[in-house]
Amino acid sequence: MDRLRAMNVFVRSAELGTLSAAARSLSTTQPTVSKLIASLEASLGVRLLERGPARVMLTDEGLRFLESARRLLEDYEEAVADLDERTRQPRGLVRISAPMALGELKLNPLMLRALQQYPELQVDLMLEDRFVDPVEERFDLTVRIGGALPPDLVARELATWPRYIVASPEYVRRHGRPRALKDLARHCFLRYPLQTDDAVTLTGPDGAVDLPINSRYRINHAVALLDAVRDGAGIAFQPCWMVNELIQRKQLVRLLPQWTGPSQTAHMVYPRRRRQPMRVQVMMDLLTREIQSL
Known part of the structure; x- marks a missing residue:
């Protein structure tokens, strides 16, 4: 035996x-x-x-x-x-769970670079937006955005990202650029189906303000929502890590830049243990460094 x-x-x-x-x-x-x-x-x-x-x-x-x-x-x-x-060479399998949009847009290329850097490393990257229990489902690391943190696990804060108000240049040409918060009332917002409130809290020079918004289209996938914004379907509140490069390339326009929407906070969650294997520690360091720089 x-x-x-x-x-x-x-x-x-x-x-x-x-x-x-x-x-x-x-x-x-x-x-x-x-x-x-x-x-x-x-x-x-x-x-x-x-x-x-x-x-x-x-x-x-x-x-x-x-x-x-x-x-x-x-x-x-x-x-x-x-x-x-x-031997200074991490080897073996690391299983990581992450939200779909963050994984698709940022972590997938990061994992490919890590595999090139560490030829004896193996990675399972599972992209799901639901809560994943790393103990029950045997993940070494899980990246969580929002939601309650489990008290029996280690949760390390990685980053906090403000949400920007963004639209495509074509949308702005067709519908005009909002110059003040009150101007947003006549615009159509793209949101997630679980966001059922008719108002959103913005933070700016006057502190926190609850802004009523109109939404005709809701979609439960962050990348698809971003694509809809880029296609000119409406305005959206998007986390800065998703849109910074698009704004720099002038593919999106940041509206009312003195105002931000509710922030996103990312945590790395993992089981408690006295010491992480080298393969896991290497990935923890990589995720911490890269996510904080988004």
């Missing part, structure tokens, strides 16, 4: 609550998970898990063994990471 593998299977089963969930997270089968845990229990001479119809529960012995198993697995990963550091 591979004891390290069996212990890893036991830890995942205890964390996720079912053998089937542990099997999925480890890309194996439920019978294999069950067999490995049974072998581990036989070798220890104790029962670690009580198998129920829906979930598994830790026995008293399993609860005591769980923390020791976690520490041993972390020690093993640290030993492997130490060997990597001695």
